[in-house]
Structure formats: structure tokens, C-alpha cells
Amino acid sequence: MSQSEFRAALLDPDRPTPEGVTGPAGRPAGRRFDVYRNNVTVSLTEALRQAFPVIRKLVGEEFFTAMAREHLRAHPPASPLMMFYGAAMPAFLETFPPVAHLGYLPDIARLELALRQSYHAADAAPVAAEALQVLSPDDFVAARLRLAPAVRALRSRWPIHAIWAANARDGAAPKQATPEDVVILRPNFDPEPLLLPAGAAPFVEALIAGRSVGEALDAAGEFDLTSTLGLLIGGSAIVSIGTGEPA
Numbered sequence: 001m002s003q004s005e006f007r008a009a010l011l012d013p014d015r016p017t018p019e020g021v022t023g024p025a026g027r028p029a030g031r032r033f034d035v036y037r038n039n040v041t042v043s044l045t046e047a048l049r050q051a052f053p054v055i056r057k058l059v060g061e062e063f064f065t066a067m068a069r070e071h072l073r074a075h076p077p078a079s080p081l082m083m084f085y086g087a088a089m090p091a092f093l094e095t096f097p098p099v100a101h102l103g104y105l106p107d108i109a110r111l112e113l114a115l116r117q118s119y120h121a122a123d124a125a126p127v128a129a130e131a132l133q134v135l136s137p138d139d140f141v142a143a144r145l146r147l148a149p150a151v152r153a154l155r156s157r158w159p160i161h162a163i164w165a166a167n168a169r170d171g172a173a174p175k176q177a178t179p180e181d182v183v184i185l186r187p188n189f190d191p192e193p194l195l196l197p198a199g200a201a202p203f204v205e206a207l208i209a210g211r212s213v214g215e216a217l218d219a220a221g222e223f224d225l226t227s228t229l230g231l232l233i234g235g236s237a238i239v240s241i242g243t244g245e246p247a
Contacts, residue, residue, distance in 0.1 A: 044072045051086040054167045104158035114152040118191035121150040126236035141214040146240040150186035153204040161195045185235030199223030
């Protein structure tokens with residue numbers, strides 16, 4: 001019996017107990033294995049329930065439980081740390097036929113996954129709000145604004161922020177399927193998804209990648225720079241201001 005055979009049987013209740021699985025007395029341990037298999041399935045399903053509460057609300061508890069079991073069979077854990085489990089959920093939803101009519105669902109999963117990643121990211125002290133004000137225009141364009149490890153940016157052709165807020169915060173449901181981009185900031189303990197000004201996501205993504213302000217501006221095109229910087233400063237997202245090539 002190989003490890004892959006054992007894992008496949010562990011995650012699929014329709015498979016028989018693998019050969020060689022015995023109890024303390026050397027007898028077949030089918031019943032013990034079934035209990036263990038059920039505990040693993042329940043634990044992984046619960047991990048997905050905790051990781052994707054908005055997805056769970058959108059599709060309903062019963063459907064989510066069945067979907068989670070399909071997911072865990074296709075994507076078993078790659079790490080013993082359950083805080084990392086579920087990274088494959090967005091891609092899984094893109095190819096899961098029963099939710100094909102919910103085109104926004106994979107991007108909502110990406111948003112929830114990014115929120116969890118942001119929560120577990122390292123802490124970093126922000127620069128003073130006045131630090132940008134003392135830069136000359138040339139120095140500002142040449143500067144590299146290092147963002148906190150918790151910062152994430154997402155682009156979507158769906159109103160993901162409105163959908164998330166309607167289900168996580170009892171906000172108003174979106175009236176139109178308009179594209180929305182989101183930045184996730186963590187000024188205190190809990191990450192917060194905020195709606196980005198139109199066109200600003202490439203700018204934030206470029207800063208995350210270590211590009212200079214000038215390079216980020218070139219990548220973004222036309223957008224509201226003042227509002228975007230206000231979000232980053234207000235969310236304690238800028239942790240250093242450097243010049244020259246990135247380290």
C-alpha cells in the first residue's frame with residue numbers, strides 16, 4: 001500500500017479500507033479506519049467552513065458541505081497548518097459545474113483567501129503620515145513605497161466588495177454587476193477590504209512588487225492618486241520610503 005493509495009482512501013468514503021490497515025491484534029481495522037476517515041473529512045470541511053464564510057452563505061450550508069467534500073478529495077492538504085488550507089478553492093470553483101452560473105464566486109473566494117493571508121502576515125510599523133509630504137515631486141516619483149506584508153490587491157470584473165459587504169456586514173446588495181477592485185489593509189488586528197478608486201489596482205500591485213512610484217504610475221494609467229494614497233496612509237500600509245533599486 002502506497003501513501004497515495006492510503007490518502008485516496010482516507011478522503012473518499014466510497015473506497016474500501018486499504019490493504020494492510022490492521023488493529024493492535026493484527027485483525028482488519030475497517031471500522032477504526034472509517035471513524036478516522038470521518039474525523040479527517042469533518043475536520044477539513046470545518047476548516048473550509050471557517051475559511052470561506054461568505055461563500056458558505058452564498059451557496060447555503062448543505063450545498064457548501066457537499067462541495068467542500070468534493071474539494072478536499074481533489075485538493076488534499078499540502079501543509080499540516082490548517083490556516084493554509086483552501087488555497088485551491090478559487091480555481092476549484094472555476095471548474096465546478098454546479099456553480100458555473102455564479103461567475104463571481106471564484107473572485108469572492110480569492111477575496112476571502114486574501115483576507116486570511118493578510119491576517120496571518122507579519123506585522124510592520126507604518127511611516128509617519130507626513131513622510132510623503134516632505135518629498136519633492138522628483139523624489140516622490142523616484143521613491144519606492146514599501147507596503148506592509150499584510151497588503152493585498154485584487155481586481156475583478158464583478159462587484160466583489162459589494163457582494164462581500166452584503167453578506168459579511170449586512171450591507172446593501174449590488175444593483176449592477178459592475179467591476180470592482182479591492183485593497184486589503186490591516187491597520188490594527190483584523191484585515192479590512194476597501195474599495196479602490198477605478199484604475200488604481202495596477203498602481204498598488206506595482207508598489208507591492210517593489211516598483212518605484214513612477215513605474216507604478218506608468219503601469220496604472222489614469223486614476224485618482226490622491227484618494228489611493230489616502231487609503232494606503234490611512235490604513236497604515238506604507239512601512240518605508242526608499243530610493244534606488246529594490247533590495
